Structures are given as C-alpha cells and as structure tokens.
Amino acid sequence: MNNLLLWAVCALPLTIGLITFLIPVDYYKRQLQHLSLLVALAHLLFTLFILFFKPSGDSYLFWSGEGGVLLLLISTLFLMAIIYLKNYFHDQEVATIKQCHAWCFLFLGAMSLTTLAHNIILFWVAIELTTLVSAPLIYTHKSKTSLEATWKYIILCSIGIAFALLGIFFVVMSLALIMPKEELSLTFSNFILYAPKMNRLWLELGLIFVLIGFGTKMGLAPMHSWLPDAHSEAPSPISALLSGALLNCAFLGIYRVYEIVGKSSAGAFGAELLISFGLLSIFFATIFMIRQNDYKRLLAYSSVENMGIIAFGTGIGGIALVGVYIHLIHHSLIKSSLFMTTGNLLKIFKSKEISKSGELATLHQGSFSVLLIGVFALVGGPPFGIFFSKLYIIIGAISQKLWWQTSLFLVMAAIITLTLLSVTFKISFHPLERGGTISADKKLLIWPQLFLLLCSLLLGLYYLLGSI
Amino acid sequence: MSLYDAYIGLLSLILLTCLASLSMQRLRPLIKTVALQGIAVTMTTLLYQQNVHFLLPFIMIIVKGVLIPMLLLYTLKKVSIKSEGKPIVGFHASVLLGILFLFMVIHYSHDKLSKLLADQSFSFSVAVVTIACGLFLMMARRKALTQVVGYLIMDNGIYLMGALFLKNIPFVLEFAILLDLLVAVMVMGIILHKINETFNSIDTTSLATLKDRWHE
Numbered sequence: 001m002n003n004l005l006l007w008a009v010c011a012l013p014l015t016i017g018l019i020t021f022l023i024p025v026d027y028y029k030r031q032l033q034h035l036s037l038l039v040a041l042a043h044l045l046f047t048l049f050i051l052f053f054k055p056s057g058d059s060y061l062f063w064s065g066e067g068g069v070l071l072l073l074i075s076t077l078f079l080m081a082i083i084y085l086k087n088y089f090h091d092q093e094v095a096t097i098k099q100c101h102a103w104c105f106l107f108l109g110a111m112s113l114t115t116l117a118h119n120i121i122l123f124w125v126a127i128e129l130t131t132l133v134s135a136p137l138i139y140t141h142k143s144k145t146s147l148e149a150t151w152k153y154i155i156l157c158s159i160g161i162a163f164a165l166l167g168i169f170f171v172v173m174s175l176a177l178i179m180p181k182e183e184l185s186l187t188f189s190n191f192i193l194y195a196p197k198m199n200r201l202w203l204e205l206g207l208i209f210v211l212i213g214f215g216t217k218m219g220l221a222p223m224h225s226w227l228p229d230a231h232s233e234a235p236s237p238i239s240a241l242l243s244g245a246l247l248n249c250a251f252l253g254i255y256r257v258y259e260i261v262g263k264s265s266a267g268a269f270g271a272e273l274l275i276s277f278g279l280l281s282i283f284f285a286t287i288f289m290i291r292q293n294d295y296k297r298l299l300a301y302s303s304v305e306n307m308g309i310i311a312f313g314t315g316i317g318g319i320a321l322v323g324v325y326i327h328l329i330h331h332s333l334i335k336s337s338l339f340m341t342t343g344n345l346l347k348i349f350k351s352k353e354i355s356k357s358g359e360l361a362t363l364h365q366g367s368f369s370v371l372l373i374g375v376f377a378l379v380g381g382p383p384f385g386i387f388f389s390k391l392y393i394i395i396g397a398i399s400q401k402l403w404w405q406t407s408l409f410l411v412m413a414a415i416i417t418l419t420l421l422s423v424t425f426k427i428s429f430h431p432l433e434r435g436g437t438i439s440a441d442k443k444l445l446i447w448p449q450l451f452l453l454l455c456s457l458l459l460g461l462y463y464l465l466g467s468i
Numbered sequence: 469m470s471l472y473d474a475y476i477g478l479l480s481l482i483l484l485t486c487l488a489s490l491s492m493q494r495l496r497p498l499i500k501t502v503a504l505q506g507i508a509v510t511m512t513t514l515l516y517q518q519n520v521h522f523l524l525p526f527i528m529i530i531v532k533g534v535l536i537p538m539l540l541l542y543t544l545k546k547v548s549i550k551s552e553g554k555p556i557v558g559f560h561a562s563v564l565l566g567i568l569f570l571f572m573v574i575h576y577s578h579d580k581l582s583k584l585l586a587d588q589s590f591s592f593s594v595a596v597v598t599i600a601c602g603l604f605l606m607m608a609r610r611k612a613l614t615q616v617v618g619y620l621i622m623d624n625g626i627y628l629m630g631a632l633f634l635k636n637i638p639f640v641l642e643f644a645i646l647l648d649l650l651v652a653v654m655v656m657g658i659i660l661h662k663i664n665e666t667f668n669s670i671d672t673t674s675l676a677t678l679k680d681r682w683h684e
Binding site: 119121122124125128129132135139144145147148149150151152155156158159162165167168170172173176186228229232233288291292293294297347353354355 | 626637645
C-alpha cells in the first residue's frame, strides 16, 4: 500500500500532463490554471504522506533521506512556480499556456521519478526524461534566441546523459565482476552493499563518465555552456524550476554514484575529482559574472558557482557534507525566488540588460525588497541558510587541511558577493533614462518569492537555535 | 558458419556503417545507414545475450530500424534539404581519421586491456569507435539533422557497450531506455522543424547569437 504512494507521486503528474495535451485548445484558461494548482497541491500532499510513512519501496522505487528532501523541495518549488506562472502568463495565448502547463506536469513527474528511483538504470531513464520534457518549456516564448537555447540544451544534455549511461555501465561492470549473473541487482542499496569489493578500475572510469555526464546536466564547468543560455531564455518561473529543482536532480545522480565510490577503494580518487570540478566551476562562474550585463545570465552563472560549491563540499565530505545538504536546500529556495523576481524586473524594464535597468526602489518597492533580501541571502548573509552551509563547508575544508583550495574558494566567494551586491544596487538605485515605456504593473507578484525566502529564513533560524 | 563468425561479421558490419556514415554527404542514405546500424546492433545483442525477453528484439528493431529512421526521413522531407553541404571537417579527412582511430583503439584494447576484457576486446573496440564516430559527426558537421544522426550513432555504441557488460537488465527498463530514445528523436525532430521554419535552414551556424555581453 505504502509503495503505491511512491508510484502515485510520479504517475499522477505524468498522467495528467499527457491528458492535458488532449484537452481542446480553446478550453477555459482559468480551469487549466485551477487544474495546475490542484496537481501541485496533490503532489505536495502525496510527498508529505511519503515523508510521513517512509515506505520501504521495491527494486524500482524507494524512499531515501536525500531523495525525500529533494522531493519535498521540488514539490514546494513547483507549487510556487505554478502560482507565479498564472500571474506571469496572464497576457499569453491559451495555446501557449496549455502546452506550458502540460510540459510542466510531465517535468514534475520526471523529476519526482529521479528522486525516488532505486534502480540505477531507472534513474538514468528519469534524468533523460527530465531533459526531454523541459526542452519545450525553454522554447515557450517562441523567439529565435529561445530556439537556439533549446537546441543547445537538448543536444548538449543528451550527449552528456548518454555519457552518464556509459559511466553507469562501467559501474555495473565493476559489480558484475564479483557477483554471479543471476543475483545481479542494479539497485543503489545493492551497489552500496558490495562497494568495498568492487573492481577499482571500472569504478573509477564509471565515476569519471558519470561526473562528465550528469555534470553537464548539473552545470559543472566546463560542460556548463547550455546553462546560461537556457536559464536566460526560459520564462522566469521555468528558470526557477530549472535552477532550483532540476540541477539538484542531476546532483543526486552524481551523489549516488559517489556514495558507491566513497565506500570502495577508489574513494580518495573520487573526492579529488569532485573537488577539482567544484573549484573549476566556481572559477568559471566568477570570471563570467564580473562584467555580466544580463541579470538572468548573472543568476545562471551564480547557479554554476553554487553547483560548484556543492560538488566541492561533497568531495571534502565529513562536516562539509552536512553543509552540502543545507546549501542544496537553500540555494534552491533562494535562487528560485530570485529567478521569479527577474520575471518582475523583465516586466518592469522590458529588457534583461543591467545597463538598461535602474531605480527599482522607486518603481516597485515589492520587487525591490524581494530582490534585495534574495541577493543578501544568496551571498550568504546570516541568518539565512547559505551562511551556515558555506561555514560548514569551509570548516570541513580547513579540517582536511585543504589550504589553497579554501583560500581560492574564499577569494572567489568574496568577488561574487561584491559583484552581486553592486548589480543589485545598480538595478535598485541607478538613475534611469526615462523613455516613457517603463512603468510598474500593479499585478506583479511578490509573495511566492517572499514565501520561499521566509522558508530559508526560518530554516536558518532553526539551525541557529539548534547549534546554540 | 558458427555463431562466433556471425558475431564477428555483425561487428564488422557495424564498423563499416560507422565509416560509411563519416563519408556520406547526402542525408537520406545517411539515415538509412544508421537504420542498418541499429538493426546490426540489435542482432549483436541477441547473439551475445542469453535469455532476453522474446519481445525485446522485435521492439528494438521496430524502434531503431523503422520508427526512428522514418521520423528522420519525414523531418528531412519537411525541411527539404538533401545534402550536408560544406562540412567543418571534410568527408575524406573524416574517413581517414576514423580509420586511424579504429587502428589505435584496436591496438590499445588488444594490448593493454586484453587482461580485463578477455575475449571481448574486439567488441569493446567496436563500441568505442561507434561512440567516437557519433561524437565526431556531431562536431564536424553543420546541419542539425546530422547532429541528431550523430547522437543516434553514439547511442548505438553505448548500447553495444552495455550489451557487453549487462546480461540482465529487466525488460521494462530496456524498454524504457528505448522509449527515451524515441521521445528524444521526436522532440529533436520537432525543434529541428521549428529551426527550419524560423531560420529557413537547419545550419547550426545560424544558432550562435547567444553569448555573454559585458558592460563597461
């Protein structure tokens, strides 16, 4: 009975997504939006049930701590994104809205499947599915540039994920060498069980390919080139989902394989690999953020940086791994909130360029406050969660005596903090040449962003009280 | 003819389709070559693996040999483009590079990896060459359709590699992998069609406007 819950939470959005395609185009817009709200709420309800009952699962789907956390995160973000989407799309055609919602449901289903997948091949299938169903979402605006971003996204991520499959085959091979064929089971728990005895060469090879493959999807440098394009061209609530939910799913794949490697004789190799990829990503992101003139791309590169921090922390392990969990949760909450805010900015300034925006503080106070709080939280201002996660990761790095890596990390973090703050001030206060086109719409939403930031704040306070 | 001979024959056929795909300028025969390669990969899997689900080979041949090529041919007809035009790396150079790479891989896997791979070193080399060939096509050609074909070739190679290593993936999952591939080609086909509608060509060179812009 409980295992049925696991299937239901994935099957519900997938089925409704497929059905939505069949609804006639000129069916009422409002009803479609009610339906999406209903799906999001039902998904959240199922997720809470799963977190409460902790079903043991079978050889295809299972409940795990990290998967459960991600599922709750995905469900919450989806609910907020859907609420924001309703407002964001009020002037769009019904056909566009219908397609966007249908792909969104499929996207939700595919992401839920990744968080619950127990079988390594099923996990791969789910990740590939997330790419395929999110590609049309990037093309929602139907412009030339969004088409280019979609093509890059689907081709690069498909190649990447194909490499991940190769890596998974190598990992399976290293298990197949020590197990009789009849008993070979491809579940993650089985891999963990036999990890210490697995063949080292195949496992190392497997980790490299999985890291390149899922790393492409997660946005690790130097395979990140699709990410800024896709994030800047997708509608803002979709960027929020891509950055907040999808990147985490790809990280889960790397984490699951790394967990196996960590328990084997190749653990040290894996750790070094993750630390290098992490630092490289932070470095690339810093370079591209400093003089960036597109605020959505700026946030996208910030996602690259944060994924780098997550990979870095995972490689360090120990207390840094606690930091990684906190970072994952709070980066999702805060970054999604900021991406939704860029939706407001885009509606106010009608441009994604930083040099063409300014005076937000007088134009729309609501957006100004969520932008300011969001950026403050993102750069690690206390008591938001990212402050604690960065602290844990730095403590972990120092306790491992990774001196130069830690200093590099700190310098990059400082540069990024300054960049983000200066851009925020520019958008908020820089005098604007009035062309008559700029006016703040009364209909701009801020409370979904506020809700996400509040979640981050309350969780941060909870850690604070817990640590005292 | 023993089973082993058939096996070697099929692997050689896969190699030949790889080299052929590198030399092809016209897109219709290219798609047909990939269809043939898909069927050859299916047959190899059949010979190599025992007790596969009886439905799997049929489904694989239908998906890789019929449905995907038909989808691609349909797209080709829609975009009304016949040949590759001027590629980034020329056709003769591509074939030469392919042959060189083939020798290198066979030499290396026979020499260094023979201990790990035992009697599978040839099939391992074929899989590696197929994956590399697919990747190369994606990078060395300009037409978006050729990139999809390259992706399919790469996928065939990975599938071959999987067939070497994995003896019992559950049928449902094999089916799911195939379904993913089919959906991928469908989505890529749709986007390709949109690209043709928007830019009046399927050259990926027209897809290079997005880049970072700096402020002073």
